[in-house]
Amino acid sequence: MNAARLIAPLSDCVIEIAEHKGRTALQMIGIILGVASIITTLALLRDAEQQSVRYYEVTGGVNKLTIYTDLTSRAAGTPLKGLTYGDILALEQNVPHADVVAPTVNRRTVVRARGKEEVLTVIGTTASFATLQDLEVAYGRFLTPADQAASVVVLGSSYAKEFFGLEDAVGQKLLIGEKWFVVVGCLERKYLASESGDNDLEWMNRQMFVPLAALPAVRDELLRDRQLSSIVIRIRDAWALPEATERIRRVLRARHGAEDFRIVSRAERLQRANRIRQMYDITFISCSVISLLVGGVIIMNIQLASLSRRIREVGVRKACGASDVQIFLRFLAESLFVAVFGGVVGVPAGYALTFLVRLFTGNLAMITPFMIFVGIVVAAGTGFVFGVYPAARAAVLNPVDALRME
Amino acid sequence: MVQLEEVWKTYRMAAEDVHALRGVSLSIPPGGMTAITGPSGSGKSTLMHIIGCLDQPTKGRYVLDGQDMSVATRSALARARNEKLGFIFQSFNLLPRANVLRNVQLPLMYAGIGAAERRDRALHVLELVGLGNRANHLPGELSGGQRQRVAIARALINSPSVILADEPTGNLDQATGLEIVALLENLAANGHTIIVVTHDPAVAARAGRIIRIIDGFIAES
Numbered sequence: 001m002n003a004a005r006l007i008a009p010l011s012d013c014v015i016e017i018a019e020h021k022g023r024t025a026l027q028m029i030g031i032i033l034g035v036a037s038i039i040t041t042l043a044l045l046r047d048a049e050q051q052s053v054r055y056y057e058v059t060g061g062v063n064k065l066t067i068y069t070d071l072t073s074r075a076a077g078t079p080l081k082g083l084t085y086g087d088i089l090a091l092e093q094n095v096p097h098a099d100v101v102a103p104t105v106n107r108r109t110v111v112r113a114r115g116k117e118e119v120l121t122v123i124g125t126t127a128s129f130a131t132l133q134d135l136e137v138a139y140g141r142f143l144t145p146a147d148q149a150a151s152v153v154v155l156g157s158s159y160a161k162e163f164f165g166l167e168d169a170v171g172q173k174l175l176i177g178e179k180w181f182v183v184v185g186c187l188e189r190k191y192l193a194s195e196s197g198d199n200d201l202e203w204m205n206r207q208m209f210v211p212l213a214a215l216p217a218v219r220d221e222l223l224r225d226r227q228l229s230s231i232v233i234r235i236r237d238a239w240a241l242p243e244a245t246e247r248i249r250r251v252l253r254a255r256h257g258a259e260d261f262r263i264v265s266r267a268e269r270l271q272r273a274n275r276i277r278q279m280y281d282i283t284f285i286s287c288s289v290i291s292l293l294v295g296g297v298i299i300m301n302i303q304l305a306s307l308s309r310r311i312r313e314v315g316v317r318k319a320c321g322a323s324d325v326q327i328f329l330r331f332l333a334e335s336l337f338v339a340v341f342g343g344v345v346g347v348p349a350g351y352a353l354t355f356l357v358r359l360f361t362g363n364l365a366m367i368t369p370f371m372i373f374v375g376i377v378v379a380a381g382t383g384f385v386f387g388v389y390p391a392a393r394a395a396v397l398n399p400v401d402a403l404r405m406e
Numbered sequence: 407m408v409q410l411e412e413v414w415k416t417y418r419m420a421a422e423d424v425h426a427l428r429g430v431s432l433s434i435p436p437g438g439m440t441a442i443t444g445p446s447g448s449g450k451s452t453l454m455h456i457i458g459c460l461d462q463p464t465k466g467r468y469v470l471d472g473q474d475m476s477v478a479t480r481s482a483l484a485r486a487r488n489e490k491l492g493f494i495f496q497s498f499n500l501l502p503r504a505n506v507l508r509n510v511q512l513p514l515m516y517a518g519i520g521a522a523e524r525r526d527r528a529l530h531v532l533e534l535v536g537l538g539n540r541a542n543h544l545p546g547e548l549s550g551g552q553r554q555r556v557a558i559a560r561a562l563i564n565s566p567s568v569i570l571a572d573e574p575t576g577n578l579d580q581a582t583g584l585e586i587v588a589l590l591e592n593l594a595a596n597g598h599t600i601i602v603v604t605h606d607p608a609v610a611a612r613a614g615r616i617i618r619i620i621d622g623f624i625a626e627s
Contacts, residue, residue, distance in 0.1 A: 004518030012508070012515060019503050316499045319460065320512040320560070321488020323481045399460040399487075403499070 009326050013333050017341075020306075027302045028342035030295025031382065035346025035375040038288040040353040042374065043365040045281050051192075052273060055200060058192055060134045062267045063099075063238050065245060067231040067252070070262040081256045083228040085212070091233065094251045097244035099236040102129040105215055106229045111208075112175040113163045120159075122176055122208055124215035132232045133204065140170040140185030142209070149213035153181040157189040158205035181210060197362035241267055292378060295342070296386035299335050303390035307331070314394050315402030324395040331391035332384070339383020343376040350375065408434040408457055408568060408601075413466035413476075415452050415622075426452040428622040429466070434601065434615075436567065439594035441613035442603045449622040451572065454603045458491055458570045459483045471567055488516050492561025496573035498553045500545040506532065506556050507541040513564040531559040535589065551582035558589060562598075569593065571602045575609055587612050 017024050056062050069082045088103050105124040110117060129135075130142045142154055153174055160169040160183075169183045190201035199205075235244045245263055253259055307314075314327060322330075350372075354365050415427040426449045434440050444450045455461040456468055459475055462483070468476045471490060475483065492513075493499075500509045510528040519527075532538050535555040545553055554574060561569050571590060575583030587609055594600045594614070602613060610616050618625040 002518060004520070005516065006518075008518045008520070009515050011521065015504075015508075312499070313501055316501060317512065317516070318484065319458070319487060319493045319499070321484055321516040321564075323484035323516070325481070326484075326516055400455050403460070403495075 005323075006326065006329060009322065009330050010333050013330050014337065017334060017337055023302060023306060024338055024341075027299045027338045028345060030298040031292065031339050031342030031379050032295075032346040032349055034288065034292030034295040034382070035343045035379050036349035036353050037291050038285070038378060039347065039350030039367055039371050039375045040357065040365070041284045041288045042371040043350075043354050043367045044357065044363065045277075045284060046368070046371075047363060047365040048277060048280075049274075051194075051200075052270070052277070054192060056266065056270055058134060058190065058201065059204070060132050061234070062270050063235045063241065064132065064266045065233045065235065065241075065248065066264045066266075067233070067248065068229075068262045068264065070260055081258070081260055083231055083252075083261060085228065087228075087252060087255060088231055090251055090255055091231065091248060095233070095244055095247050097235045097237070097240040097247070098233050100128045100131045100234040102126050102132055102232050103212055103228045104129070104230045104232065105212060105227070107177075107215055109177045110175075111163075113172065116163060120208065122153075122210055122215070124210050124212040126212055129209065129232070132234055135204075136188035138186050138188045139168055140183070142185055142187075143211055147211040147214075149211060151179055151181045151214055152184040152211065154185040154187065154209045155183055156187050156205040156207040158202065159208055160186040176210065177216065179214075181214075193362065193364070238267065241265060289378070292382050295379075296339075296382040299338060299383060300386040300390055303331065303335055303387065304393070307390055307394050310394075311397060311402050311405040314397050315399055315405065318397070318399040319403060327397075328391045328395035331394045332387045335387025335390070336380060336383045339379045339387075340376065342383075343379030346375060346379065347372050407436055407469075407471055408432075408599075409467075409469040410456070410463075411467040411469075413453075413456060413463040413468060415449070415456065415461070416464040425622050427456070427463070430619075430622070430624055431466075432617060432624060432627065434568075434599065436599050437594070437597050438615070439591060439600040439602065439613045440615045440617065441610040442601065442617045442619060443605055443607070443610045444619035444625075445605065448619045450603050450605075450619045453619060454570055454572055454601070457568070457601065458493060459486045484516075488513055489564060490567045492564070492566040492569040494554065494557045494561050494569065494571035494574045496576035498545070498550075498557050498577070500553060500556055500560075502545055505542050505544055506537065506548070509545065509556055510560045510563055512560060517564060527563055528559070531562045532556075534562065535559045549582075550578050551585060554578065554582075554586050555589070558586070558593075562593070568599045568601060571600065571604075573604055573606075574602065575604070575606060583609070 067083060085103055088101055091098060092101055102125055107122050107124065108119060109122055111120045125143065127143045127145050135142065138157065153176065155169055163169065163174065164172050169186050172183045174181045174183060190204040192200040194200040235241055245265060248263060252261055317327060351367060354367055357363055358365060410430055410432050413427055413430045414425065417424045417426060430453060442450045442453060456463055463476050466476065467474060470486060473486065475486060507525065507528050510532060511524040514524040514527060529538065529541060532541055535558050537552060537555050537559065540548060540552065545556065548556065574586055578586060590600050590602065591612055602609060604610055617627045
């Protein structure tokens with residue numbers, strides 16, 4: 001059988017579809033909604049993924065390790081040695097992958113200025129911390145190595161505003177605990193719109209930094225034995241993360257005599273978050289696919305119903321020489337055309353749906369050409385799969401029986 | 407050339423074999439008009455279905471233009487219907503939503519012939535049956551006689567070796583029926599092989615040869 005015999009009869013089915021506008025529209029509804037929901041879902045999922053990538057980008061990247069004192073190790077009987085400033089010096093020397101290292105000591109204490117009084121967390125750290133959190137200075141400066149134990153403080157934008165209003169906070173004084181600190185810098189406001197329209201980075205605007213040595217000591221007056229809340233390390237290359245983590249573990253274990261610390265990797269956290277998001281992705285995409293399958297079942301049912309009214313027509317076509325294959329292809333092409341056409345109409349419907357979601361949630365979901373491609377291909381696949389059964393039913397009809405049908 | 411040798415057609419109905427044809431042998435040479443007559447239930451429609459490759463014998467041989475159709479595959483039967491046979495039915499069997507031109511083109515479409523040639527040939531056969539000016543009408547807009555002429559044009563379009571007409575005048579008034587028979591006679595005179603199944607003696611009388619079937623046997627030929 002040559003190609004012309006297979007292709008020529010297909011022209012007829014476009015006319016068939018055009019002549020049954022009502023039936024075609026009915027068949028398309030499910031596909032239109034299915035494709036619209038697939039496109040919208042893909043757009044929303046992509047936005048969620050980008051949101052998470054953006055979050056990590058503006059908070060210092062994923063190549064960051066944070067070492068905490070592990071409080072649970074105390075139960076094992078060993079006296080807790082904890083992280084010290086000396087550990088930092090050792091890490092700087094022995095971990096060549098480390099790019100930037102900074103200590104933090106978090107202290108909750110009373111902060112007073114201009115008659116306002118609040119209990120806040122003050123972070124004692126060094127100049128390098130700005131790099132680790134990707135902090136930008138709006139006014140004044142960040143901490144510098146020259147600060148040593150000077151009583152200076154750098155305020156996050158929200159704190160600057162709360163204590164000193166619109167007035168430039170630089171040069172103002174702040175009572176932290178029992179000691180007066182001079183404000184030497186205010187940070188740039190950090191902002192990242194969340195899915196719900198809030199600022200995902202507000203916690204960064206609610207930080208205040210003082211030199212590590214300016215905080216009252218916890219255990220020892222010697223800086224190198226000072227207890228730290230955490231050590232933050234940036235690793236130069238992402239590929240070196242596992243090796244660097246191992247190295248850090250060995251250095252600290254040798255110094256502490258026990259594993260009384262915990263290393264948290266942002267890359268791992270991101271991977272974990274991605275795995276969780278994948279579960280959501282699968283759930284949401286499954287829902288859209290199910291709605292598309294419903295569209296496919298609608299196509300199949302309507303094809304079967306229309307076939308029962310067209311049995312005689314099939315008989316006439318067979319009497320005129322249509323082969324089983326030609327009848328099969330013709331009915332299959334009908335389902336396929338309806339599904340692809342429905343898919344094409346589903347694209348603007350998907351845009352409308354995405355627009356509505358953006359309107360009501362402040363979401364930034366964007367439809368890409370790839371999503372449109374996926375939507376239409378999946379629609380075509382649905383039309384194909386659900387068109388096979390009705391087409392096969394039509395193809396195997398016996399011409400005599402079909403012609404006898406009233 | 408139509409040749410049947412000892413053709414049986416048996417249907418199984420409620421655990422009982424019903425023989426529609428009981429060893430029919432006949433030979434119809436090319437050209438001329440042959441009538442197959444007989445009372446209803448005699449097996450003449452079954453015979454027409456087998457000759458028309460719409461059905462196959464249970465037993466026996468049917469050879470159409472040298473090809474044994476009794477053992478042919480479904481696709482070979484479809485090909486034979488397309489290239490060697492043309493059908494005219496009592497109820498016309500036109501596609502109601504397709505215009506006259508598209509109805510007439512159907513066999514050429516399944517032969518894989520291009521749109522332009524299909525159109526030219528369809529217009530040509532419509533001229534032959536006197537409906538050249540009705541090409542764009544729907545079947546519902548035509549009279550019974552005109553519809554049967556469309557069916558005749560469709561049967562003619564692929565120049566088949568045999569044209570089968572199953573009670574072609576059954577749904578027409580007498581005058582129109584005679585016109586249709588005259589048209590078939592005319593085609594037969596021009597070298598087409600026409601086989602008419604009818605129980606109307608007036609139609610049978612116009613055929614060059616009459617085959618009478620009773621109870622699945624050929625009673626006279």
